[in-house]
Amino acid sequence: MTALTRTVRIGSSHGLHARPAKLFAQAAKETGIPVTIAKDSGKAVNAASILGVIALGLEQGDYATLTAEGDTAEAALDLLSDLLSTDHDEGAA
Amino acid sequence: MAALRGVGIGQGVATGPVQRMAEALPAPEQAPSTAGAAAERVRVQEAISHVAADLTRRAGAVDGAAAEVLEAQAMIAEDPTLADEVEERIAAGSTAEWAVHDAFAGFRASLEAVGGYLGERAADLDDIAQRVLARLRGVPAPGVPDPGHPFVLVARDLAPADTALLDLDKVLALVTTDGGPTSHTAILAREKGIIALVGAGDATVLTDGETVIVDAASGTVTTEPTAEELERAAARAAERRAADDAPPSPGALADGTPVALLANLGKPGDAADAVARGAEGVGLFRTEFLFLSATHAPTVSQQREAYRELLSAFAGRKVVVRVLDAGADKPLPFLNDAHEENPALGLRGLRALRASEDILREQLTALAEADAETEADLWVMAPMVATVEETAYFTALAREHGLRTAGIMVEVPASALLSERLLAHADFASIGTNDLTQYTMAADRLLGSVASFQDPWHPAVLRLVAEVARAGGALGKPVGVCGEAAADPLLAVVLAGLGVGSLSMAPAALADVRHALAAHTLDDARRIAAAALDADDAAAARAAALDAAG
Numbered sequence: 001m002t003a004l005t006r007t008v009r010i011g012s013s014h015g016l017h018a019r020p021a022k023l024f025a026q027a028a029k030e031t032g033i034p035v036t037i038a039k040d041s042g043k044a045v046n047a048a049s050i051l052g053v054i055a056l057g058l059e060q061g062d063y064a065t066l067t068a069e070g071d072t073a074e075a076a077l078d079l080l081s082d083l084l085s086t087d088h089d090e091g092a093a
Numbered sequence: 094m095a096a097l098r099g100v101g102i103g104q105g106v107a108t109g110p111v112q113r114m115a116e117a118l119p120a121p122e123q124a125p126s127t128a129g130a131a132a133e134r135v136r137v138q139e140a141i142s143h144v145a146a147d148l149t150r151r152a153g154a155v156d157g158a159a160a161e162v163l164e165a166q167a168m169i170a171e172d173p174t175l176a177d178e179v180e181e182r183i184a185a186g187s188t189a190e191w192a193v194h195d196a197f198a199g200f201r202a203s204l205e206a207v208g209g210y211l212g213e214r215a216a217d218l219d220d221i222a223q224r225v226l227a228r229l230r231g232v233p234a235p236g237v238p239d240p241g242h243p244f245v246l247v248a249r250d251l252a253p254a255d256t257a258l259l260d261l262d263k264v265l266a267l268v269t270t271d272g273g274p275t276s277h278t279a280i281l282a283r284e285k286g287i288i289a290l291v292g293a294g295d296a297t298v299l300t301d302g303e304t305v306i307v308d309a310a311s312g313t314v315t316t317e318p319t320a321e322e323l324e325r326a327a328a329r330a331a332e333r334r335a336a337d338d339a340p341p342s343p344g345a346l347a348d349g350t351p352v353a354l355l356a357n358l359g360k361p362g363d364a365a366d367a368v369a370r371g372a373e374g375v376g377l378f379r380t381e382f383l384f385l386s387a388t389h390a391p392t393v394s395q396q397r398e399a400y401r402e403l404l405s406a407f408a409g410r411k412v413v414v415r416v417l418d419a420g421a422d423k424p425l426p427f428l429n430d431a432h433e434e435n436p437a438l439g440l441r442g443l444r445a446l447r448a449s450e451d452i453l454r455e456q457l458t459a460l461a462e463a464d465a466e467t468e469a470d471l472w473v474m475a476p477m478v479a480t481v482e483e484t485a486y487f488t489a490l491a492r493e494h495g496l497r498t499a500g501i502m503v504e505v506p507a508s509a510l511l512s513e514r515l516l517a518h519a520d521f522a523s524i525g526t527n528d529l530t531q532y533t534m535a536a537d538r539l540l541g542s543v544a545s546f547q548d549p550w551h552p553a554v555l556r557l558v559a560e561v562a563r564a565g566g567a568l569g570k571p572v573g574v575c576g577e578a579a580a581d582p583l584l585a586v587v588l589a590g591l592g593v594g595s596l597s598m599a600p601a602a603l604a605d606v607r608h609a610l611a612a613h614t615l616d617d618a619r620r621i622a623a624a625a626l627d628a629d630d631a632a633a634a635r636a637a638a639l640d641a642a643g
Binding site for chain 2: 025054
């Protein structure tokens with residue numbers, strides 16, 4: 001089984017901080033397969049780890065690379081890249 | 094049956110189960126595990142699951158942003174990266190406590206390195222780490238407890254951050270073992286109308302879940318209350334709620350002698366609440382809020398807008414504005430950046446303003462402009478006046494700016510003793526009892542170790558108040574009190590008996606003070622005041638007044 005990789009641009013206007021990071025990590029955990037996220041070509045961290053995701057310090061417009069492995073990798077990456085490109089802080093300010 | 098004593102804030106009474114606030118836990122020692130990695134692993138897993146479940150449960154009990162924060166906290170507790178870090182340390186032979194402490198510290202450092210918003214979140218990690226550590230050690234988690242039902246909070250003292258998080262629907266009353274009547278906690282309790290007892294050193298014996306009666310009026314916590322005591326407390330609480338709902342009347346003694354009840358305000362936005370609680374005007378408007386966040390002074394027009402907003406809320410009524418009171422507990426870099434060994438005795442209050450007269454002139458200009466556009470009766474006063482010469486300087490400068498009524502705060506014993514000379518220049522005097530007590534007793538009001546000296550009931554302080562009131566009476570100049578003393582109902586009666594004509598306090602204290610004044614005639618008040626003046630110390634003065642008030 002080969003790993004699938006996808007690169008997404010961060011849509012959240014406040015970057016991938018507490019609330020969006022929580023939504024993302026929660027979704028990554030719920031996919032039930034190993035998913036990693038990296039900032040640009042940096043070190044990949046467990047996407048289900050809210051601390052790991054927060055510590056990446058991803059800002060709006062940054063590129064993140066997602067990698068998933070498993071039968072459902074395609075669907076998982078669809079879902080997670082959607083989450084990353086959506087602006088969760090829209091209207092919240 | 095048994096009663097613990099402390100200093101009551103306000104006149105309220107409440108009954109409920111005790112919930113103690115746990116202290117922050119010390120960092121664990123870095124010692125090798127004696128239990129072995131397998132045992133440490135089990136311990137840490139149990140503690141983390143427990144903390145995550147607790148946070149999730151609490152998240153379920155609230156809505157909106159608070160729920161999101163708690164859910165995120167729960168996720169952080171169970172974070173897989175964190176688990177890896179903890180596991181690495183346990184495998185290397187460390188205890189569960191050290192592994193958790195050290196792993197969290199690592200994440201904290203990386204968040205702080207990112208800075209900004211994430212840096213501020215670093216404190217959230219400390220909270221979770223403390224919860225896990227507390228579980229590992231089998232002690233209660235630190236911070237304001239959340240038992241899920243209303244409770245009497247018992248703490249050593251509260252940090253400002255804790256008080257900001259207090260859920261006033263849940264906290265029936267507050268009991269602290271430390272702190273005095275002018276501590277941060279006492280001031281907050283007075284402002285928010287929380288029934289509180291501070292400095293109740295024996296409250297350390299109270300245990301979680303036991304029912305107590307907290308009576309601020311008598312300054313006691315009753316443990317193991319009888320059915321009769323519980324009934325009496327409930328009846329008094331109901332009576333107070335009814336009195337609170339009654340429309341407020343102007344302050345007066347039982348024989349009709351008026352004692353104006355005014356509000357202490359810190360920003361214009363607080364005016365509506367003060368009016369709703371029956372404030373007849375403002376006895377102390379602190380202007381520091383305009384300056385504290387700035388590294389430079391606000392402009393005249395910024396100030397004018399704020400003053401206009403305030404004055405508009407009190408058309409036809411008295412509003413006493415204190416010009417900027419910087420220094421000591423509230424230093425402002427643009428006024429005085431010199432290091433002082435003893436800032437309470439340094440370049441503060443009017444002394445600091447005089448050294449930067451432009452700032453004072455701008456403030457008086459803005460006040461005069463706002464006055465011209467509004468209908469309130471504006472009085473201005475200077476803080477920390479010590480001499481006749483300072484009084485003449487300030488009042489002349491205020492009048493030069495077109496301000497009609499210019500007075501002084503009496504906070505220094507020298508001004509109280511010479512008040513007759515000072516009032517020859519000033520239109521009125523307002524006694525700031527917090528500083529007057531600090532300077533009379535030579536006890537720093539910010540220093541816990543000398544907090545017992547900081548009691549405005551001390552007969553030496555009361556004699557100074559009596560002298561100012563006498564001088565005001567002789568010259569026909571109004572004398573008011575705007576310190577914490579005015580918010581103490583029995584002391585308010587004493588002050589009225591000494592001849593003080595207006596009392597200014599946090600709006601939440603108005604109802605109790607109004608009630609106490611209405612229960613005594615001027616003759617009563619004079620007799621009660623005389624008993625207090627004749628005492629040896631603050632405690633004896635309070636007891637003598639209580640006795641004389643019958």
